[in-house]
Amino acid sequence: MKDSNYLKEMNARSLWHPMAHPADSLANPPTIVTGAKGVRITDVDGHEVVDGVGGLWNVNLGFSCQPIKDAIAAQLDRLPYYSIFRGTTNDAVIQLAEELRDFFEPDGLTRAFYTSGGSDSVETALRLARQYHKVRGEAARTKFLSLKKGYHGTHFGGASVNGNANFRTQYEPLLAGCHHIPAPYTYRNPFDETDPAKLAQKCLSALEDEIAFQGAGTIAAFIMEPTLGAGGVIPPHESFMPGVREICSKHGILLIADEVITAFGRTGSWTGSRHWGVQPDLMCTAKAITNGYFPFGAVMIAEHVAEVFESDESGRAAIGHGYTYSGHPVGAAAALACLTETLKLNVPQNAAARGKQLHQGLLKLQDKYEVIGDVRGGHGLMLALELVSDRATKAAIDKKTINTVQEVAYRSGAMVRVSGPNIILSPPLVLTEADAQVILDALDAGLAAATA
């Protein structure tokens, strides 16, 4: 690797960063991460911090999971690539599908369609949903419903069901026939409703209303994250997802659970759907499926959906979709090792305990700092602080203040993520109590500096 002077000199010069303004990356070059161990990352200057971001919601088992690294190396040696398009397959994907089937059995999901990441999984699920209805003879069901504030990746399909203008406006026009309903976001919502249970009911009524308006027979699927993540960590009331399930079933609409973040333990349950007691028809997974060590994903498919495809005799169920890296053997080997480790470590238990600790810590910080308008969490290791410049009016925070919180927190020992007005925490699920306290202390220091 080149020396640190070279890296700093060239930082952001010849590449564009995702989710960043190219000019901003040049003016404020990003932190250069050069190493990692356990739940800690080290930058080019040798500064080590607890990674409160967990890579990007994906490094659930930390950076030192040797069995996954060994599995990747061994697979690279034995069979570094082979396609699973019609006619060929590889041994790793066969075994993985059986293990995923066991893992997702409580969710009612029995088939896997492999992808190379979260956006690919969302695209796949949207396509399979439309195809399912066509195979069944309801070709008019093509529309998609989703939540405002939801995040579903950045392919055109995913961006079209996304609920944040940032990911949409510069890329419009998007896919026709995608409609959004209000999110169960108690801090800000069009109903001025602060009670989570009442708000859930109002959002469900809005869903019913939209279905009536569009016509149920035109809608293929409703897609949602069990807890909204990138949109600012919004855990809904416990009645919300079961309510969505009921409405979807009543109207013949497929429910797609986008569990790119929540599958494999992050909510304190093995899946976000299980957390709310819901069985979806399709589930998008990626990220923690390989602990972030290899780009890989899987769309899990419910038995009853699979039966429609598998019993088709018209030819319409032939899948005209897939990626060169669908079922990459190295990804599959990584996922197999990752699943074994994830189960062995029983990560939801620690995610729930550390999530509670962080949530209580953030609520204490809210008592101390006026700038914290809202604290969201309470369901595992996905939490957020929403900062405001005035608690009474909930007026937006300025960029400088929130960036100062992040910078000083980093200097004080924790990497946290800023997304709009939110500071988001999504640390590895193997975080210790002491590590969680480091994050809280670092945030305390950041907030103190930003509000001094």
Ligand SMILES: Cc1ncc(COP(=O)(O)O)c(C=O)c1O
């Ligand atoms: C819920 C959800 N869906 C989809 C995606 C897109 O995944 P990827 O960035 O791997 O394409 C993300 C990424 O954060 C996500 O959080």
